[in-house]
Amino acid sequence: MTAELIYVIPEIALLTLASIILVVDTFGSPDDRSFTVTLSQSSLLVVIGLLIYLMPDSTNYALGMSFVSDQMGAYLKIFICIFTLVVFFYSFEYLKEHELVKGEYFVLGLFAVLGMMVMVSAYSLLTIYLGLELLSLSLYAMVAMNRDSQQSAEAAMKYFVLGALASGMLLYGISMLYGISGAIDLGSLSAYIAQQENTGLLLAFGLVFVVVGIAFKLGAVPFHMWVPDVYQGSPTSVTLFISSAPKIAAFAMAIRLLVDGMAGLVNDWQGMLMILSVLSMAAGNIIAISQTNIKRMLAYSTIAHIGFLLLGIASGSYSGYAGSMFYVICYALMSMGAFGMIILLGRKGYEADTLDDFKGLATRSPWFAFMMLILMFSMAGVPPLVGFWAKWFVIKEVVAMGHIWLAAVAVLFSVIGAYYYLRLVKLMYFDKPDQMTALKASKGMRFVLSINGLALLILGFIPGALMTLCLSAFSV
Amino acid sequence: MFEQIVFYSFAAMLVFSASMVVSMRNPVHAALFLILAFFTSAALWLLLQAEFLAIVLVLVYVGAVMVLFLFVVMMLDINVTVIREGFARHLPVGIGVAIMMLLSMGLIVGSKQFQLVQPEDLNKFDPQFSNTQELGLALYTDYLYPFEIAGAILLVAIIAAISLTMRKPRTHKTPKPEKQVSVRSQDRVRIVKMESEK
Numbered sequence: 001m002t003a004e005l006i007y008v009i010p011e012i013a014l015l016t017l018a019s020i021i022l023v024v025d026t027f028g029s030p031d032d033r034s035f036t037v038t039l040s041q042s043s044l045l046v047v048i049g050l051l052i053y054l055m056p057d058s059t060n061y062a063l064g065m066s067f068v069s070d071q072m073g074a075y076l077k078i079f080i081c082i083f084t085l086v087v088f089f090y091s092f093e094y095l096k097e098h099e100l101v102k103g104e105y106f107v108l109g110l111f112a113v114l115g116m117m118v119m120v121s122a123y124s125l126l127t128i129y130l131g132l133e134l135l136s137l138s139l140y141a142m143v144a145m146n147r148d149s150q151q152s153a154e155a156a157m158k159y160f161v162l163g164a165l166a167s168g169m170l171l172y173g174i175s176m177l178y179g180i181s182g183a184i185d186l187g188s189l190s191a192y193i194a195q196q197e198n199t200g201l202l203l204a205f206g207l208v209f210v211v212v213g214i215a216f217k218l219g220a221v222p223f224h225m226w227v228p229d230v231y232q233g234s235p236t237s238v239t240l241f242i243s244s245a246p247k248i249a250a251f252a253m254a255i256r257l258l259v260d261g262m263a264g265l266v267n268d269w270q271g272m273l274m275i276l277s278v279l280s281m282a283a284g285n286i287i288a289i290s291q292t293n294i295k296r297m298l299a300y301s302t303i304a305h306i307g308f309l310l311l312g313i314a315s316g317s318y319s320g321y322a323g324s325m326f327y328v329i330c331y332a333l334m335s336m337g338a339f340g341m342i343i344l345l346g347r348k349g350y351e352a353d354t355l356d357d358f359k360g361l362a363t364r365s366p367w368f369a370f371m372m373l374i375l376m377f378s379m380a381g382v383p384p385l386v387g388f389w390a391k392w393f394v395i396k397e398v399v400a401m402g403h404i405w406l407a408a409v410a411v412l413f414s415v416i417g418a419y420y421y422l423r424l425v426k427l428m429y430f431d432k433p434d435q436m437t438a439l440k441a442s443k444g445m446r447f448v449l450s451i452n453g454l455a456l457l458i459l460g461f462i463p464g465a466l467m468t469l470c471l472s473a474f475s476v
Numbered sequence: 477m478f479e480q481i482v483f484y485s486f487a488a489m490l491v492f493s494a495s496m497v498v499s500m501r502n503p504v505h506a507a508l509f510l511i512l513a514f515f516t517s518a519a520l521w522l523l524l525q526a527e528f529l530a531i532v533l534v535l536v537y538v539g540a541v542m543v544l545f546l547f548v549v550m551m552l553d554i555n556v557t558v559i560r561e562g563f564a565r566h567l568p569v570g571i572g573v574a575i576m577m578l579l580s581m582g583l584i585v586g587s588k589q590f591q592l593v594q595p596e597d598l599n600k601f602d603p604q605f606s607n608t609q610e611l612g613l614a615l616y617t618d619y620l621y622p623f624e625i626a627g628a629i630l631l632v633a634i635i636a637a638i639s640l641t642m643r644k645p646r647t648h649k650t651p652k653p654e655k656q657v658s659v660r661s662q663d664r665v666r667i668v669k670m671e672s673e674k
Contacts, residue, residue, distance in 0.1 A: 111631070127625065130629065
């Protein structure tokens with residue numbers, strides 16, 4: 001038992017550090033929270049260090065089969081921590097500018113990371129659910145943090161109610177799976193499923209509810225209603241967070257439940273995921289065209305990207321899962337940069353979240369217009385950038401699976417989607433600016449955002465390294 | 477035999493108090509009957525040798541939840557006549573839902589899909605056996621990890637609730653003696669030279 005604890009050290013460290021920060025924060029001055037932020041970021045660095053140091057080279061189970069330590073988990077956790085570190089950086093800029101800084105914001109953020117880490121390496125239905133709740137509860141509170149804004153309150157309410165509904169669906173499915181198999185850990189569940197000759201009625205019901213729960217959390221059509229409202233209503237710093245790291249955790253949850261737990265039902269869930277994915281790509285890309293609010297537009301673009309993500313999982317092969325993992329990591333990086341740009345353009349009492357705010361950005365700030373160009377081209381999937389490779393790897397797997405029509409549909413919707421990304425580029429480069437105010441962001445913010453944008457370019461030139469990493473995560 | 481007498485008397489009391497909860501006119505009386513219902517169901521748990529659950533049911537529900545409930549009932553001026561309006565109109569729907577629930581309960585209990593434990597299959601333990609100890613052992617060994625995560629979730633709930641509801645401390649207008657004694661007349665009194673009016 002005690003020897004097993006070594007696998008859980010990163011989680012234990014994060015919980016301890018978050019609790020310490022919670023206490024330290026109360027002693028800090030209410031006007032200056034930079035100490036709390038620095039502490040939160042350094043604790044994430046500590047966790048990243050521990051994760052790298054304790055990198056597993058084989059798959060191990062711990063704590064009564066409720067925890068699994070494997071390479072996929074370790075990689076995803078490292079990415080979650082890195083992205084959250086950057087998110088904290090952007091968030092602090094935003095919160096300072098809008099006078100919303102609160103120590104609890106960062107503590108809740110750390111607990112959300114803990115929830116994501118629990119989800120990523122969960123090996124029992126119980127821990128998956130608990131990790132998801134830890135993540136969701138922290139996020140609901142973060143969305144509602146701006147109490148004086150009616151929009152935020154509405155977004156928080158919608159997020160909470162629909163999130164609770166999704167959790168209920170997932171739990172209902174889990175209870176059926178547990179009721180029929182008597183197994184709470186994924187290993188015994190998949191062993192039970194392997195014994196069955198044909199999918200029983202209850203097993204099928206359980207699977208459907210679990211898939212619905214996952215689709216709800218990922219925001220796939222037709223369970224996407226909450227995404228645009230929550231993205232638009234939340235403070236941009238929270239939208240930024242919701243759209244990056246938690247997507248990685250949701251991907252891990254899907255892999256754990258569907259691949260680790262119900263690999264025997266692959267023929268059943270493949271079809272469901274394909275339908276979800278085609279619908280998401282269609283609805284996301286087409287509805288995004290008519291949006292004038294950029295946060296809402298990016299929300300629909302998220303839905304479209306989730307469609308691609310599900311496509312990789314639906315391929316049912318390990319290289320397909322690796323393609324999806326590559327996709328979700330790239331997506332998190334791109335979406336972080338795009339929302340970072342909105343934060344960069346905003347100022348006190350003003351959110352730069354309409355398309356018009358980006359008009360003529362090239363004359364106001366050529367460098368950041370270029371960054372936004374990279375981000376948008378990458379999201380659209382224009383070749384040298386990493387977004388292209390993400391789409392390429394997924395489509396390659398779909399073709400390898402033998403579903404040419406599915407690949408064709410994916411490409412078709414990507415082309416439709418390119419329109420609204422390129423429209424933004426046109427607004428930045430060919431339109432006259434409505435306002436000529438200089439960008440107010442700090443040097444640090446400019447630096448991090450530039451790195452964020454350039455990372456897409458660099459990864460686009462050397463996608464091999466990240467892809468090898470993703471493939472190795474699934475080769476054990 | 478004795479066990480059955482105990483079971484049926486507590487079960488009858490439970491059904492009686494539960495029906496009183498929904499039919500009482502006074503909400504405070506209804507809440508008190510709910511407490512009785514909790515006590516009798518705790519007794520049923522005891523018959524199943526689940527003494528920990530019985531104790532927790534009394535401690536948590538009667539001790540904490542119901543006190544809060546009574547608080548709310550007494551603080552709010554609930555207009556019973558308004559609540560009772562349309563009772564006859566909604567009765568068919570209510571009966572329909574009740575029948576549906578009965579049916580689905582019967583289906584689950586009678587189904588072969590879930591391996592439900594029958595009362596005669598239950599282990600009979602000797603009086604030394606401690607249900608609390610067994611639960612504690614399971615909770616702190618096999619289920620330690622989920623248990624700790626649940627703890628973290630509760631902590632998040634506390635942080636979220638406090639940070640969402642606590643406003644900045646209000647500036648109370650209270651006298652501050654240490655400042656009062658050090659006040660000088662120059663700070664408070666301003667001497668203004670004015671032209672005398674004619």
